[in-house]
Amino acid sequence: MASQQMFKSGQARGEGQAKADQMMDSARSAADAAGAKASQAAQSAQQTKEHAGGMVQQTGEQVMNMAHNAMNTVKNTLGMGDSNKKC
Template sequence: MSSAQNQFKAGQTHGKTQAKTEQWVESCKDSANTARENTAHAADQSAGFLQQTGEQVKSMAQGAIDGVKNTLGVGDNNNRK
């Protein structure tokens, strides 16, 4: 094989390798972006769930406080008599 043929094949191999590398890098970028978007979506869902749960706990605590006040006779319902 001549030197020119070897250089041509080396150039082809280099070009193919470079193209594959660029495809791989793009694929990694796409995967990273998808993972980032999925993580952000999951965080948003978690925040919403925690906020809703916090509101429920707050409401239950207020109901318990009102129940105790009424039992002790210091609740709003007992002051109106």
């Protein structure tokens, strides 16, 4: 009887270990998938940031040009501008 109990105990332990291994494999797969998604999200965020930065720079240059043109227009209207001179 003792050997049969030991066999059943060993069998249960083996089945438990197999189940634990399956669960660990599943957890690793889930962690790998989550890591891949996080990496994709980070890359997408970086691309969005770069695109937004380019737009801000372009808008800033446009505003600066508009201000410069407005200043020249006011100077020319007041007779203070030099139409041959560029800033």
